[in-house]
Amino acid sequence: MENIVQAPEIDFTIVPQRTYIYAEKLQDLGVLKNKAASWKDYFFEEAHGGDAS
Structure with a gap:
């Protein structure tokens, strides 16, 4: 997890x-039981606006 957070290609933003x-990989590894159809499946509704992915 620390490597992911510190990776230069990772930007922490408000969206x-x-x-x-990451959700796909976590599902492949068995960390997440169900495959998400969209990023909106695992983010709270307030984050659904804007240019998110």
Whole structure:
């Protein structure tokens, strides 16, 4: 997790960005039981606006 947070290509912003790739990997590894159809499946509704992914 620390490597992910410190990676130079990772930006922490007020809107989720490029999170779905992590959700897919976590599901492949068995960390998440259900496959998300969208990033909106695992983020609270207030984050659904804007240019998120």
